[in-house]
Amino acid sequence: MKKLLNTVLSASLLAASFTAIAEEAKGPTLFERIGGEPVAREIVSDIWDNHGKNPIVKNRFQYSDPVYVKQKVYEIFAMATGANVEYTGQDMKTTHAAMNISETEFNAVVDDIMLALDENAIAQQEKNEILAILWSVRPDVVNSNVTTQALAPAKAQHAH
Numbered sequence: 060m061k062k063l064l065n066t067v068l069s070a071s072l073l074a075a076s077f078t079a080i081a082e083e084a085k086g087p088t089l090f091e092r093i094g095g096e097p098v099a100r101e102i103v104s105d106i107w108d109n110h111g112k113n114p115i116v117k118n119r120f121q122y123s124d125p126v127y128v129k130q131k132v133y134e135i136f137a138m139a140t141g142a143n144v145e146y147t148g149q150d151m152k153t154t155h156a157a158m159n160i161s162e163t164e165f166n167a168v169v170d171d172i173m174l175a176l177d178e179n180a181i182a183q184q185e186k187n188e189i190l191a192i193l194w195s196v197r198p199d200v201v202n203s204n205v206t207t208q209a210l211a212p213a214k215a216q217h218a219h
């Protein structure tokens with residue numbers, strides 16, 4: 060019985076130390092590396108300002124409430140970069156589906172975000188990681204009909 064207890068104890072100690080090593084190896088989250096909440100809020104505010112100056116997308120946000128949109132974008136940004144923050148907005152597909160957003164608009168929004176990262180002196184490594192996150196959201200934001208139409212001629216050529 061004592062032996063069993065010892066085995067169980069050392070197994071759980073081992074597990075605990077593995078967890079500690081894993082935590083250490085993981086290091087700070089992307090959210091922490093960019094400077095946490097104050098920097099993330101500043102980035103979100105700069106994204107909003109950049110959209111307002113960007114002729115490709117500014118009309119999209121003309122009737123939007125800046126306080127509301129900034130809060131939701133802060134939440135989703137914080138969550139996606141590893142902060143313990145809950146996103147309380149609508150999912151990306153539901154939010155953008157009816158807007159008929161083009162690839163050009165999507166790229167313009169990504170440009171505004173990259174500019175905001177530069178404005179906050181975010182390093183290349185962190186910029187790359189954020190760009191990858193944005194790219195992963197693309198299928199939910201860009202209107203799939205627009206993409207399908209763009210690809211249709213190429214598909215037709217290969218049909219026969």
Ligand code: HEM
Nearest residue numbers: 116119123124131132135148149154164165168193196200
């Ligand atoms: C990776 C890209 C994008 C992300 C992560 C994103 C994120 C968000 C979030 C979190 C919201 C608030 C959702 C809610 O109301 O609960 C939102 C709303 C919105 N987004 Fe996006 N978005 C992206 C791209 C775009 C693009 C390309 C456009 C068009 C140019 C766009 C236009 C809008 C508009 C017009 C709203 C509604 C604002 C309002 O409620 O008044 N978004 N987006």
